[in-house]
């Protein structure tokens with residue numbers, strides 16, 4: 114079982130750096146040498162045929178790491194070219210020392226003049242955790258030239274231009290093939306825009322003792338499919354269906370019956386004891402024919418919903434609900450029932466019209482829905498997905514699943530989880546309907562709201578990856594996930 118990886122903000126990693134220097138008496142320059150050596154060893158192992166190594170260095174310690182890589186590469190007999198923005202002077206003692214060492218070894222630094230020569234591999238050491246604003250004009254030019262070279266890029270610590278806390282790029286950013294992060298994993302690298310820039314992300318602890326930072330609460334935790342077993346223990350032999358909960362899926366306005374079916378099937382394939390559907394009369398026959406295991410009821414008003422609400426353990430409300438009078442009345446009845454809820458799609462759009470605390474709910478917005486729930490624009494949500502998820506938790510007092518690349522699950526009093534699985538093939542209509550059923554099923558089987566949201570989002574993403582491995586990402590359908598959900602809901 115793979116435990117969650119703790120993720121930290123840049124300020125926390127700076128504090129770790131200072132703690133290591135103070136308590137272990139490891140000088141900053143020594144940490145920089147370890148970082149540069151680790152990066153050089155990775156580069157050599159990953160691209161053994163590379164002869165010409167280009168290194169771009171910025172003014173801080175990230176640039177210092179770059180000078181160290183350059184020195185090791187040169188000592189190993191490679192052709193190494195180091196570039197820096199014109200007029201760049203290192204701003205820290207450690208970086209100044211690394212530059213002096215590079216020069217003493219016979220190396221030189223070329224001021225970027227708008228062009229970069231052909232290289233076999235680029236090492237990106239312009240900015241790391243110290244980025245405070247969009248890259249300078251010269252740095253932007255260097256970033257654009259490196260990206261245009263189509264050569265492999267090893268980014269040191271963070272791809273330059275990416276904010277280590279949010280994963281957002283306010284200007285140009287390096288398109289890395291591989292990112293080697295130092296000391297601890299930065300929370301920005303695992304969600305949103307960063308996922309388009311950081312390539313494969315690896316971590317090197319610079320040989321600091323593993324328990325040294327145990328007292329520091331991480332900003333988030335990355336969960337990966339290898340950890341699913343924590344939540345999905347095998348069933349005991351004497352189990353009966355009453356132990357596994359009863360999910361009621363509410364939705365399927367005329368023309369949207371498929372959405373509520375996807376939700377119900379998601380719940381069934383995640384092992385719920387019973388799944389019921391409350392939908393429009395016109396949708397019942399098709400749903401019964403397609404998925405007889407779902408107990409489908411014609412529900413035209415809140416009165417018809419009442420007995421179904423009573424029997425349910427968890428309600429999944431929203432898939433295909435519509436925003437008309439029918440959907441509004443069923444949502445209101447669901448909220449009034451006091452039952453645990455998963456709210457998605459049109460249920461969220463209806464909530465926007467009358468925001469209120471929803472302590473019994475799990476909200477599963479995509480960035481557009483999150484923006485509407487917060488009254489801000491979509492770009493503001495994506496610019497800081499952690500902050501947006503936390504703002505939703507504060508406003509609605511609910512567990513929140515902010516979907517997208519690197520889905521974030523946040524909840525009152527919880528360290529947020531980032532889902533370390535999923536692929537862009539899942540950006541397609543109906544995927545969210547399946548997710549709401551999966552989460553509702555796990556909640557109904559006894560996981561807390563937060564755990565069900567984390568485990569459900571992880572299971573759903575892992576099933577999406579498994580399906581994409583077989584048939585590719587483009588054209589992936591939500592229903593392609595079902596066999597994989599079932600398999601992965603029973604980890605070996």
Ligand SMILES: NC(=O)C1=CN([C@@H]2O[C@H](COP(=O)(O)OP(=O)(O)OC[C@H]3O[C@@H](n4cnc5c(N)ncnc54)[C@H](O)[C@@H]3O)[C@@H](O)[C@H]2O)[C@@H](O)CC1
Nearest residue numbers: 130145173174175240241242243244245246247248249270
């Ligand atoms: N903190 C640690 O634990 C360690 C840090 N190391 C490296 O040090 C990095 C952090 O170093 P720094 O804090 O010096 O910061 P950076 O090297 O990330 O660079 C920031 C420097 O550039 C300036 N700057 C920021 N944004 C700019 C912009 N857009 N245009 C122009 N200048 C800009 C800042 O004022 C600062 O001087 C890490 O990312 C890592 O690569 C390693 O040397 C090893 C240990």
Ligand SMILES: [K+]
Nearest residue numbers: 237240271273
């Ligand atoms: K960098």
